[in-house]
Amino acid sequence: MPVGFLHAAIRKVASTALAGFFREVHVIGEENVPRDGPLIVVCTHHNMMIDPTILSSTMPDLRPLHYWAKASLFKHPIARKILLASGVIPVDRGSKDNRKLFAGTFDALSQDDAVALFPEGTSYTLPRIVQVKDGASWSALEYMKWVAEGGKNTNNGKELVIIPAGITYTDKSKYRSSAVIEYGPPIPLAEFKRQFLSTKEGDARAAVKALTHAIEQALVELTINAPNWEVLYSARMARDLLFESWRGVPLHDFKDVGQTLVDLFATPWDADPSFVALKKALITYHSLLKSTHLTNGALSTLPLSKRRSTDSVPSRMSTIGPLLRESVAVGIRLPLFLVPMLVHLPIYWVTRWVGEKSAEDEEAVAQSKAVVxxxxxxxxxxxxxxxxxxxxxxxxxxxxxAALTVWAMASYHSKLIDDNYIRAKRLLSAYRVLVGVWGPQRWDMSLSALTQYTVTQPPPPNPFLKLPDSVKDAFVRSSSSPTVPTLASTSTDPSSSSGAGAITPTTPKSNKRPPSRKLIRHLLRARAEAVRRLAAFIRRIDKDDVRVAASGFMAKTYGGGLDSLFTVGGGDIETVSGGVEAELNPTGWRNGKEVVAYLKSKGAMVGKLLREGESGEQPYQWDVLSSEGELSSPGSAGVSIKQEEMEWVIPGSK
Incomplete structure (x- = not known):
């Protein structure tokens, strides 16, 4: 069943939509994909139709891919012709006979074709891969058994190859964000095949489970995985503070840098109040950025001087210069971009509206924006x-x-959109900061009302994702201690003996976004707090011989060890798919100095962060603020950075 002419046409249209939405799709590991022979690509699935579009568009030599679809879609003769011409394979899920179930897959593989599967079964948004089903393993092993028993094979006896592919998004629902797809090395199949062909009872099913686990491990190593939302959001915010340029982390290193920071914040130091406060500060800043629709990249470009050393709110006069500078920068570019901007203005408006309407379904946002x-x-x-x-x-x-004019206008828009989009966001940030700083203090949101905006609510769960309650709860709760602020926490109890405070869960009172002018002062102080605490943390792990947690494959790659120095989350072994047990948390380690040096080598502005962290002596404390949002007692607003450094008591340091 050769892939029909419609496959190439659909791929071209989908690739065009992809290019309009993403700034860049970076490809790693193309050399791992064979150019011919039977091939199964197993890929992560966290962004609905965007995932197969990226996969088909980045295959080396644009090798056509077959995808599975339920057999009921092929009942209508016209639909059947269209689907088959597109290369889609019918799968009868109700069949108890594997040969019948995978007949279309066998036909494709036997003719030297490639099949793409999403073994997670459905698209979902969670901090890590939680589900890998057995369908890909069954189809691969049944095909090899079919060939071994004399099944029709027109590809000169070439062995089946399984290639894992992991897709990582810088921000999967954001316009002009980027994506990285990495093709991993082939998964060795000889041992699984031998066990599957064994006549011993239970060996075939055991081989399938073992291959599923191998696929899962490969997909984990190709993506960023965190034990819970708290760790993931902390790591993302730390990444943005360390890599402040608009391009951020180089895409080739995005996955490894992201996993390094996730592992760092998954290290079990939750008995240390300074580490708890660091994660709380990062999540608070992350949440306020979301609430104001601003970005750290935009704020970091504004040269704002502080009003006084004990407060992080800039002086009013210092906000005028950035606004004028950004206004001039936008004004200079606007005449060159005016015509394509006006032509595409309806698209901007409608897709933004569609994105807001799709916001409750995290998987559908990018797909809706791209299609519309x-x-x-x-x-x-x-x-x-x-x-x-x-x-x-x-x-x-x-x-x-007419054709040349339209083509020139579209190309011109594509070349200019990124720079103008960035400049517009900077101008908006400068304007909002000026309004927030110049406004009277009565504009500031009170602390009681602010708390709901200092917590990032996780995306709603996919109803088609069937997980045990214990696994679902693990993503929301903190790494270990119940006193660590989680994404359900918004306030602390000063009387708590832990120093971090007991958690009081709250639910947002309203989904309506408040005016940014009410949050700007809080946002700027939250940024300063996050910078100071992150700088102190980086300085601490870089100073002594401190070991930090690392995923096993990261520890092996970057010179760490697997001696279980850290047992994150108590070393729990969870059943994650089909009865296969796998450790969900990092158990290796890396040296703190090596981690800091690695981040620097990838472009992290560690020096700038340390200098900025030293620029103020008073860390910002939410519990000493008046209802007006001002420091009620600057002299009691916490300890200095130098004192804070001395409070770090990190297990594993020598």
Missing amino acids: GLILCLTIYSVWFWIISALFWATGLGFVI
């Missing part, structure tokens, strides 16, 4: 094509001029 954007682009370009051609009386020359 493509439809609107084709519509607007078609209208302009006919308008321009009509100006030339719809002659042949008019059609040529």
Whole structure:
């Protein structure tokens, strides 16, 4: 069943939508993918239709891929012809006969074709991979058994190859974000095949489970995985503070840098109140950025001088210069970008509206924006094509001029959009900071009302993802101590003996975003608090011979060890898929100095962070604020950075 002509056409259209939504799709490991022979690609699935689009668009040599679809979709004759011409394989899920179930897959593989599968079964948004089903393993091993028993094989006896692929998004639902797809080395199949072909009872099923676990391990190593949301959000915010440029982490290193920071914040130091306070500060800043729709990258570009050393709110006069600078920068570029901007303005408005309406379904946001954007682009370009051609009386020359004009306008927009988009976000940030700082203090949101905006609520769970309650709870709770602030926490009890405070869960009172002017002062102070605490932490682990937690494969890659110095989360062994037991938390270690040196080598601005962290002596403490959002007693607002450093008591240091 060769892939029909529709496959290439659909891939071209989908790739166009992809290019309009993402700034870049970076590919790693192309050399691992064979150019011919039977191939199964097993890929992560966290962004609905965007995932197969990226997979098909980045396959080396644009090798066509077959995808599975339930057999009921093929009942109508016209639908059947379209699906088969697109390369889609019917799968009868109700069949108890594996040969019948995978008949289409056998046909494709036996003709030297490639099949792409998403073994997680459904798209979902969680801090880590939690589900890998057995379908890919069954299909691969049944195919090898079928060939061994004399099944039709037209590919000169070439062995089946399974290639894992992991897709990582810098921000999967954000316009002009980026994606990374990494193709891992082939999964060795000889031992699984031998066990599957054994006549011993139970060996076939055991081989399937073992291969599923191998696939899961490969996918974990190709993506960023955290034990819970608290760790993931802390690591993301630390990444943004360390890599402040608009490009951020180099995409080739994005996964490893992200996993390094996740492991760092998964280290079980929750008995240390300074580490608890660091994670709380990072999550608070992350949440306030979300609430104001601003970014750390935009704020970090504004040269704002402080009003006084004990407060992180800049002086009013210092906010004027950045606004004027960004206004001039936008004004200079606007004439060059005005025409394509006006042409595409309806697309910006509608896709933004669609994204807001899809916000409750994390998996659907990017897909909705990309699809609607493509439809609107084709519509607007078609209208302009006919308008321009009509100006030339719809002659042949008019059609040529119209086509060239529309193509030039689309290309020109694509080349200019990123720089202008970034400049517009900087201008918006400068304006909001100026309004927030110049506004009277009565504008500031009170602390009682603020708490709901200092917590990032996790995305709603996918109803089709069936997980044990113990696994679901693990993503929300903190790493170990119940006194560690989790994503359900918004306030602390000063009387708690832990020093971090007991957690009081709250639910947001309203989904409506408050005016940013009410949050700006809080946001700026939260940023300073996060910077100071992160700087103190980085300085501490870089100073002594401190060991930090690391995922096993990261420890082996970067010179750490697997001696179980750390047992994150108590070393729990969870049943994650099909009865296969796997450790969900890092158990290796890396040296703190090596981690800091690694981050520096990848472009982390550690020196700048340390200097900024030393610029103020008073860490910001939410519990000493008045209801007006001002420091009620600056002299009691915490300890100095130097004192704070001395409070770190990190297990594993020598």
